[in-house]
Amino acid sequence: xxxxxGFAGLGVVQFLTKANHSDLEIVLVDKKDFFIAPxxxxxxxxSFKGSKSLAPAWYGKIFNNPNTVFVKKKITRIDPxxxxxxxxxxxxxxxxxxxxxxxxxxxxxNGSEFLFSIKSAGEALRLNRHLNEIFAxxxxxxxxxxxxxxxxGIIGGGATGVEIAGKLISVIKKLAVxxxxxxxxxxxxxxxxxxxxxxxxxxxxxxxxxxxLKNNKIIINNxxxxxxxxxxxxxxxxxxxxxxxxxIFAGGVRAHDILMKxxxxxxxxxxxxxxxxxxLKNYPKIFAVGDCTYAYDPESHKLAPDVISAALDQAEIVAxxxxxxxxxxxxxxxxxxxxxxFLSIGKRQISYMNGKKYQGFLASLYRKYYILKNLxxxxxxxxxxxxxxxxx
Ligand SMILES: Cc1cc2nc3c(=O)[nH]c(=O)nc-3n(C[C@H](O)[C@H](O)[C@H](O)COP(=O)(O)OP(=O)(O)OC[C@H]3O[C@@H](n4cnc5c(N)ncnc54)[C@H](O)[C@@H]3O)c2cc1C
Numbered sequence: 001x002x003x004x005x006g007f008a009g010l011g012v013v014q015f016l017t018k019a020n021h022s023d024l025e026i027v028l029v030d031k032k033d034f035f036i037a038p039x040x041x042x043x044x045x046x047s048f049k050g051s052k053s054l055a056p057a058w059y060g061k062i063f064n065n066p067n068t069v070f071v072k073k074k075i076t077r078i079d080p081x082x083x084x085x086x087x088x089x090x091x092x093x094x095x096x097x098x099x100x101x102x103x104x105x106x107x108x109x110n111g112s113e114f115l116f117s118i119k120s121a122g123e124a125l126r127l128n129r130h131l132n133e134i135f136a137x138x139x140x141x142x143x144x145x146x147x148x149x150x151x152x153g154i155i156g157g158g159a160t161g162v163e164i165a166g167k168l169i170s171v172i173k174k175l176a177v178x179x180x181x182x183x184x185x186x187x188x189x190x191x192x193x194x195x196x197x198x199x200x201x202x203x204x205x206x207x208x209x210x211x212x213l214k215n216n217k218i219i220i221n222n223x224x225x226x227x228x229x230x231x232x233x234x235x236x237x238x239x240x241x242x243x244x245x246x247x248i249f250a251g252g253v254r255a256h257d258i259l260m261k262x263x264x265x266x267x268x269x270x271x272x273x274x275x276x277x278x279x280l281k282n283y284p285k286i287f288a289v290g291d292c293t294y295a296y297d298p299e300s301h302k303l304a305p306d307v308i309s310a311a312l313d314q315a316e317i318v319a320x321x322x323x324x325x326x327x328x329x330x331x332x333x334x335x336x337x338x339x340x341x342f343l344s345i346g347k348r349q350i351s352y353m354n355g356k357k358y359q360g361f362l363a364s365l366y367r368k369y370y371i372l373k374n375l376x377x378x379x380x381x382x383x384x385x386x387x388x389x390x391x392x
Contacts, residue, residue: 001085001095003075005030005059007308008290009101010378011315017065019323025067027095029085031074034058035379036121038308039371039391042164044124046171051125055390057383064380075102078262080283097285097322100272101315104253104291104306109155110228115249118164130246131175139179150176150186153234153244155226156251157190157197159343162209164250165190166345169216188218189242191234193225193251198343200305204357205341205350212348226251253306256292270294270303277321277331278314284325289314297336304336308374313337342367368392 002009005028013028034056047053059070074088084094106119116127138149152168154161168188176183190197190213197213197220198206213220225237234242255271265273265281272280272288274295280286288295290311295304304310314334321331341352342363349363358366371392375384 001027001029001093001097002099002101003029003078003085004101004103004290004292005035005070006101006103006290006311007374007378008103008292008311008315009099010035010062011312012099012101012287012289012319013063013068014378015316015319016322017063017068019319021323021326023326026065027069027071027093028059028063029071029073029075030059031072033060033070033072035062037371037375037387037391040387041118041121041124042167043391044121045118045127045164046131046167047128048171048174050128053390054121055387057379057387062379062383075258077258078264080262080264080280080286083285097325098287099318099322100259100286100288100292101290101311102256102258102292104271105256106249107252107254109226109249109251111230112249114229114231115155115247117249118160127246127248131171134245135175135179135181139181143185146181146185147187148232148243149245150181151243152186152188152246152248153226153242154188154190154248154250155229155234156249157192157194157199157220157222158250158252159198159201161190161192161248161250162197162213163344164248165213165218166216166348169218169346189221189244190218191221191224191226191236191242193223193237195222197222201341201343202352205343205352208348208350208359209343209345212345212350216346253291255294259292267294274334276333278318278334279321279331287318287321289318295334295336297334300336302336304334305339307339309339310336312374312377340366340370342370 002012040055043053076088077086083098086092118124154165172186173183226234227237228235229247232245234244255266255268259266271292271294274288278287291306317334324331343350351358351363351366372388
C-alpha cells in the first residue's frame with residue numbers, strides 16, 4: 001500500500017509496475033483523486049484563468065494494470081508495529097508492505113490563519129481569488145489605503161518564494177492596469193531570515209536571481225526572520241513591523257502531522273528517519289520516500305533535498321528493494337545525487353547543470369525538458385505531454 005500520490009508515491013507505483021512481479025497487488029491511497037504537478041501551483045495562484053489552469057492527472061485513469069487500484073481516503077494514523085493504516089471514515093487496512101509518501105507540511109507561525117500559501121491547489125486558488133478581490137475592492141481607495149492593501153509579502157527566500165515573487169511581478173502589474181490603479185503603488189517584498197536569498201544554491205544562481213528581482217523592484221529584506229503575522233502586518237524577530245496585506249508563506253516545511261503522532265522515528269524538521277535502503281529503522285517492511293523522508297547519505301554527508309528528482313530516485317530504490325525483500329535478496333542503498341537547478345523568475349530563466357551555467361533560451365529549454373522527463377516517469381505519455389503543455 002502506497003500512502004500519498006505525489007511524484008514519490010506515483011513513482012513507486014510505476015517502478016513496481018515495471019518490475020512486473022506477478023505476486024504484487026498495489027493499492028495507492030490519496031485524500032484527493034488527482035495528481036497535480038507542483039509547477040502548476042504557480043499558475044493556479046497567479047493566472048487570470050483561475051481554476052481553468054488546473055492540469056490534473058486523475059488517478060483512476062493513470063493505471064491500466066488490474067493489479068493496481070486507487071483508493072480515495074484520508075489517512076489519519078499509521079501503526080508501524082502491525083503495518084496498519086487508519087482512515088478518517090473509521091476504516092483500517094493492513095498491508096504486507098507500506099510505502100509512506102505523504103509529503104510535508106508548511107512550518108507554522110504565530111497568526112498562521114492570516115497566511116496564504118501555494119502548497120496545494122486549494123491554497124493556490126485561494127490566493128488567486130484574494131488578489132483579484134483586493135484590487136476590485138480598493139481600486140478607488142485613497143493612495144495611503146492602496147499602498148497598505150496592495151502590499152504583498154513573501155515569507156521565505158528559497159526557490160518557492162523567489163519563483164512565486166517572479167510570477168507575481170506581471171500579474172500584479174496587470175491587475176493594477178485593469179483596475180486603473182497606478183502600477184507603481186503595489187509592492188512585493190521578500191522576507192528572508194538568512195543573510196541571502198536562495199542560500200542553499202550556487203553563487204551564480206543567487207546573484208542572477210537577486211539581480212532579476214531587484215530589476216523588477218522587488219524589495220528583498222535579508223536577515224529578517226518573521227515570527228508572527230497579524231491582519232495587515234508582519235513582525236520580525238527584532239521587533240520591527242512591516243505593512244503587508246497579503247502574506248504568502250514559503251518559509252520551509254516540517255514533518256507531516258500523521259508521522260509525528262505515529263510511533264516512528266521522525267526528525268521534526270525533515271521527516272521519517274530511514275536506513276540506507278530507505279526502510280524505517282526496526283520496520284523493514286515499511287519504506288519512506290520523497291519529501292516525508294529524512295534521508296542522510298553517510299558517504300557524501302548530504303541530506304536528500306525536497307525536490308522532484310530526489311523523490312523519483314528514491315521511488316526507484318524503494319520499488320527495487322520491495323522486490324528484493326520478497327525475493328530475499330540484499331537491498332540496495334540510496335545515494336544522494338548532485339542536484340541540477342532550474343529557476344524561473346519572471347521572464348528570466350536560470351539554470352545550473354553539471355557545474356555549468358545557463359541563462360535565457362538554453363536554460364528555458366533544459367527546464368522544459370526536465371519537467372517533461374519527470375512527468376513521463378510517473379504518467380502515461382499522452383497525459384504527461386498534456387500536463388506539460390499546460391504548465392510550461
Ligand atoms: C509551489 C511549489 C513548486 C515546486 N516546484 C518544484 C520544481 O520546480 N522542481 C522541483 O524539483 N521541486 C519543486 N517543488 C518541490 C516538489 O514539489 C516536491 O519535492 C515533490 O513534489 C515531493 O513529492 P512527494 O510525493 O514527496 O510529496 P507531495 O507532492 O507533497 O505528495 C504527497 C501526497 O500525499 C497526499 N496526502 C497528504 N496527506 C494525506 C493524508 N492525510 N491522506 C491521504 N493522502 C495524503 C497528498 O494529497 C499528496 O498527493 C515545488 C514545491 C512547491 C510547493
